Amino acid sequence: MSFNNLDTLYRQVIMDHYKTPRNRGKLEGDHITVEMNNPTCGDRIDLQLKLDDGIVQDAKFEGEGCSISMASASMMTQVVVGKPIEEALKISKMFSDMMLGNELEDHDYDLEDLGDIQALQGVSKFPARIKCATLAWKAMEQGVEKND
Secondary structure (H helix, E strand, O other): OOOHHHHHHHHHHHHHHHHOOEOOOOOOOOEEEEEEEEEEOEEEEEEEEEEEEEEEEEEEEEEOOOOHHHHHHHHHHHOOOOOOOHHHHHHHHHHHHHHOOOOOOOOOHHHHHHHHHHHHHHHOOHHHHHHHHHHHHHHHHHHHHHHO
């Protein structure tokens, strides 16, 4: 597949998650809530996590922001639900390294294993947008820390 076709596909995946976000809404019952915002661009997220027995049992989010921020939140919630907390944090670290353009060889995951997340790779070329892409991930990390 050519670079232009791949770029177009990635844009379509991001727009799909933006227009039809997965796990958007509120959790019922006991859960952790983390509110974060990016004051430089106005992105805002309210992330709810249900953590039980060391597993991310469920994750939902509400918020508003750019397509990258909201798509990233949708993708993040999809990939961490059902994972042990430690694994969710490893994936978050890998995502952060991807956004910073760092080598991903030291991680347990290959981007292809993480589904739609690889569509956000191109964001690393736009430093001003990295905070948009990482907002939900930072909220998840903070939520897990609250659980300790």
